[in-house]
Amino acid sequence: MAQVTSPGYANLDTIRCGDTAECENTIAASDIDAFARLSLDVNPIHMDAGVARDYGFARPVAHGMLALGTISRLIGTELPGPGSLWVSQELQFAAPVLSGDRVISRVTVEKVSKAAGLVQLRTVVSNAETGAVVLSGVAKVKVLSRSEQR
């Protein structure tokens, strides 16, 4: 059985305000297809280049959740990291991500509450080419310990 107190697991004692984690991803047409199959969100604005053009977009618009998925990855694997549990998110999809866009995603620790076992992070995804913010928001994440039986 995994030792959840092992190095690499989220640990409130080592998280500081200002800590940050970042990743860069291309949101490919294959990602849009995979998320549509998984979620059944087949809104044609995501699936059909002709419909996207009718609405004024040069290429299909990626599901907002693909941008948010990069934040899920950073929270779940880097900061706070394995063993953390997302408890809330406030977010704006500030601009559309189009199929093929490259994005830079970043989470930054804003508050650490040891009493509540919570970390608050600012979450930002930007278009890597233009620098435009495409997603902004605030996440609250619970850092669990093995003693917290539920």
Added chain:
Amino acid sequence: MAQVTSPGYANLDTIRCGDTAECENTIAASDIDAFARLSLDVNPIHMDAGVARDYGFARPVAHGMLALGTISRLIGTELPGPGSLWVSQELQFAAPVLSGDRVISRVTVEKVSKAAGLVQLRTVVSNAETGAVVLSGVAKVKVLSRSEQR
């Protein structure tokens, strides 16, 4: 080229406060695996039954985004429907969804602003067996028209 003014596309003139759409889904282990592959969020709390048990969960915890994905589906395909664009979401992951749980997802129109082209919806996902709310929040969705070139 698709006619985005066709019946079935989101239309602010036919959306009323109180309108609602609902769907029911089982969040299967295969969904967790597919989302992990797509997002690279391989937090072991989602992927490893032993780690999940160490943290006090009977089964692996589904990514919160799988619950939110059911809301994406309702917004993008039913209410407001095709042609709508999610612009913001405030949400609480009120309780974990465990692998194999069946959930009921519902969106309900709270406000329609024709001037801004925006619809505000309450978003709720509940455990179908226990009735417990697992996700609650508020979405704002832009209903686009073909004339809104960008």
